[in-house]
Amino acid sequence: MTEMDTIVSLCKRRGFVFPGSEVYGGLGGFWDYGPLGVELKNNIKRAWWRSVVQERDDVVGLDAAVIMNPAVWRASGHVTEFTDPLVDCKSCKKRFKADDLQGDRCPECGGDLTEVRKFNLLFRTFVGPVEDDASVAYLRPETAQGIFVNFGNVQTTMRKKLPFGIAQIGKAFRNEITPGNFIFRDREFEQLELEFFVKPGTDEEWHQHWAHERLDWYVRLGVDPAHLRIRPPDSLAHYAKAAFEIEYLFPMGWGELEGVANRTDYDLKRHTEYSQRDLSYFDEETGEHITPYVIEPSAGVDRSLLVFLLDAYHEEQVRKEKRVVLRLHKDLAPVKVAVLPLARNRPEIVALARDLAAKLRKHMPTMYDDTASIGRLYRRQDEIGTPYCITVDHQSAVTEDAKYDGMVTLRERDTMEQVRVPLTDIVAEVRRRIGC
Numbered sequence: 307m308t309e310m311d312t313i314v315s316l317c318k319r320r321g322f323v324f325p326g327s328e329v330y331g332g333l334g335g336f337w338d339y340g341p342l343g344v345e346l347k348n349n350i351k352r353a354w355w356r357s358v359v360q361e362r363d364d365v366v367g368l369d370a371a372v373i374m375n376p377a378v379w380r381a382s383g384h385v386t387e388f389t390d391p392l393v394d395c396k397s398c399k400k401r402f403k404a405d406d407l408q409g410d411r412c413p414e415c416g417g418d419l420t421e422v423r424k425f426n427l428l429f430r431t432f433v434g435p436v437e438d439d440a441s442v443a444y445l446r447p448e449t450a451q452g453i454f455v456n457f458g459n460v461q462t463t464m465r466k467k468l469p470f471g472i473a474q475i476g477k478a479f480r481n482e483i484t485p486g487n488f489i490f491r492d493r494e495f496e497q498l499e500l501e502f503f504v505k506p507g508t509d510e511e512w513h514q515h516w517a518h519e520r521l522d523w524y525v526r527l528g529v530d531p532a533h534l535r536i537r538p539p540d541s542l543a544h545y546a547k548a549a550f551e552i553e554y555l556f557p558m559g560w561g562e563l564e565g566v567a568n569r570t571d572y573d574l575k576r577h578t579e580y581s582q583r584d585l586s587y588f589d590e591e592t593g594e595h596i597t598p599y600v601i602e603p604s605a606g607v608d609r610s611l612l613v614f615l616l617d618a619y620h621e622e623q624v625r626k627e628k629r630v631v632l633r634l635h636k637d638l639a640p641v642k643v644a645v646l647p648l649a650r651n652r653p654e655i656v657a658l659a660r661d662l663a664a665k666l667r668k669h670m671p672t673m674y675d676d677t678a679s680i681g682r683l684y685r686r687q688d689e690i691g692t693p694y695c696i697t698v699d700h701q702s703a704v705t706e707d708a709k710y711d712g713m714v715t716l717r718e719r720d721t722m723e724q725v726r727v728p729l730t731d732i733v734a735e736v737r738r739r740i741g742c
């Protein structure tokens with residue numbers, strides 16, 4: 307089992323994730339993604355979008371505004387229901403989520419605790435120059451509502467018939483009482499949400515379908531199935547009739563990775579009531595207006611990024627030395643190939659390697675590195691999950707002291723297997739292996 311500290315330290319050391327506004331001491335629950343982190347995050351989003359939207363003909367995409375009319379959040383129930391139970395310590399003034407406490411005393415100092423009260427997780431802001439009650443707005447706590455209020459727009463413009471879905475990727479914000487476990491629980495995070503609209507009566511079958519389809523997605527991207535399970539949650543959200551949680555075996559135990567909820571017709575009916583606009587669907591088969599039911603697979607980008615890193619991380623002994631390798635799926639790896647010259651003091655070799663890296667870069671994220679010995683360069687690439695390394699050596703280029711063969715060495719990350727490939731074929735060979 308990979309420890310969380312190991313991943314936190316790898317992320318910092320190699321440029322995946324940094325504490326947000328670190329030079330000012332950070333801010334709890336906010337994180338910045340570094341050069342490799344942003345690539346990994348984009349690859350996760352791309353893989354999800356491809357699987358949920360582009361490879362299906364029954365799902366379309368949307369990109370709605372983060373800040374919406376506050377009436378949206380009154381209708382959705384978030385203004386009154388989106389709360390966690392909060393207690394304060396009367397002595398040290400620390401705050402806790404009541405659900406997380408074992409006894410009735412402060413876990414930090416043993417002091418007396420206040421009565422439990424409801425704490426609303428919505429972040430408030432103001433729209434326009436006047437900061438009064440009339441200008442209060444909220445940062446969205448889920449991307450889903452942008453989809454519900456656009457149900458009519460999307461359905462009519464795309465002429466979609468049930469069952470069909472609308473997918474969205476975007477930031478969400480929650481003023482969590484206790485953010486923590488690295489990027490597991492943040493105050494700013496990103497969601498991958500699908501609202502799949504179905505005829506009432508077919509909802510339970512679709513609920514099962516999506517729970518399994520989503521679990522399979524993680525497995526297809528390399529997560530060990532033994533580290534995943536589907537479970538009913540301990541409690542249901544205010545909008546749900548039933549739910550599944552796709553859980554992962556995190557270092558702190560099993561925890562939610564993705565929720566798959568049956569939201570029924572709750573949201574569309576509430577928005578119809580509050581907006582006075584008809585959000586029903588005309589069923590041509592029966593000639594009736596119906597309000598569709600909704601199955602909602604909802605995942606976190608940050609949380610799944612943590613899972614992909616935890617699951618890919620391996621330490622092994624190679625020739626009596628520790629090798630750290632991130633066995634990331636090739637579609638997720640931030641860098642697909644690294645080009646490494648065997649001797650950086652040989653201009654012919656360096657020129658050839660740089661030229662090869664430039665050619666590869668047109669097709670895939672490529673790194674050129676000549677700042678250490680070849681052994682160290684391989685280790686560095688293993689640690690960031692680069693599937694292939696290409697070494698350019700004295701025989702690859704025309705040099706005075708070696709026999710020219712015009713070949714380079716292609717090394718595979720997981721097996722460390724090395725093959726010689728002609729320079730003329732190498733770009734095509736790596737493209738074939740990466741699939742781009």
Ligand code: GAP
Binds near residue numbers: 449499565610
């Ligand atoms: N629209 C439904 C919804 O938002 P949720 O179970 O509250 O449901 C869905 O959130 C997913 O979003 C979670 O499974 C998790 O992956 C991610 N998520 C929720 N809160 C988060 C937080 N504070 N930090 C990071 N990810 C979070």
